[in-house]
Amino acid sequence: MKVIILAGGLGTRLGNITEEIPKPMVKIGGKPILWHIMKIYSHYGFKDFVLSLGYKQEVIKDYFYNYHVSSTDHTINLGTKESTFHNGHEEKDWKVTMIDTGLNTLKGARIKRLEEHLDSDIIMMTYGDGVANINIKKLLEFHKAHGKMITITGVRPPSRFG
Numbered sequence: 001m002k003v004i005i006l007a008g009g010l011g012t013r014l015g016n017i018t019e020e021i022p023k024p025m026v027k028i029g030g031k032p033i034l035w036h037i038m039k040i041y042s043h044y045g046f047k048d049f050v051l052s053l054g055y056k057q058e059v060i061k062d063y064f065y066n067y068h069v070s071s072t073d074h075t076i077n078l079g080t081k082e083s084t085f086h087n088g089h090e091e092k093d094w095k096v097t098m099i100d101t102g103l104n105t106l107k108g109a110r111i112k113r114l115e116e117h118l119d120s121d122i123i124m125m126t127y128g129d130g131v132a133n134i135n136i137k138k139l140l141e142f143h144k145a146h147g148k149m150i151t152i153t154g155v156r157p158p159s160r161f162g
Contacts, residue, residue: 001048001120003041006110007034007128008054008101022056024128025063032063036131038094044136046124047094050117052101052110064096 011023018026024034031039038049053060063070073086097117101110111125122143124136134153143151 001046002118002123003038003046003049004052004111004114004118004123004125005034005037005049005128005130006052006107006125007060008052008057008103008105008110009128010055011129018056020056021059022128025056025059028131033129033131034060034063037126037128038096040131040134041124041136042092042094046136048097049094050097050099050114051128052114053098054101054103054105054110057098057100061098064098067092 005024007022007024009023011018014023014026017023024037025032027033028036034051041047041049051060068074068085069083075084075086076082099114099117101113105113122140124140126132132153132155139151139153
């Protein structure tokens with residue numbers, strides 16, 4: 001089962017933070033928001049991710065391309081370029097497909113541009129800042145039990161006035 005993560009928006013509500021990095025790469029506890037989202041899904045067994053990229057996509061691509069180097073202690077021989085990884089090495093069996101869906105592309109068009117990378121009947125989808133305390137396995141069971149095409153989760157924000 002694929003998990004689509006829409007990670008291509010401008011993230012303008014975060015102000016100058018997103019001048020350097022896209023919103024999904026803002027760190028919480030030393031890890032990008034995007035990593036936390038993927039960790040939640042992988043906890044429930046969903047490890048095949050398709051990232052819809054746009055704004056500052058090179059930051060996300062570099063992060064995953066260099067994932068093992070940036071998340072571990074290691075020794076590198078500059079002559080042979082051979083690396084030895086030490087403590088802190090965190091193996092992830094995630095498959096991460098990163099697709100440029102355009103800088104100013106709207107959500108529906110982003111999803112359409114991912115179509116050739118989706119090969120299952122049921123697809124999970126979230127935003128690149130969609131960290132939530134949801135039991136993904138129970139959500140999938142609910143979806144299957146109701147026989148609908150789409151299941152949407154949401155949050156009810158607290159009242160602004162107490």
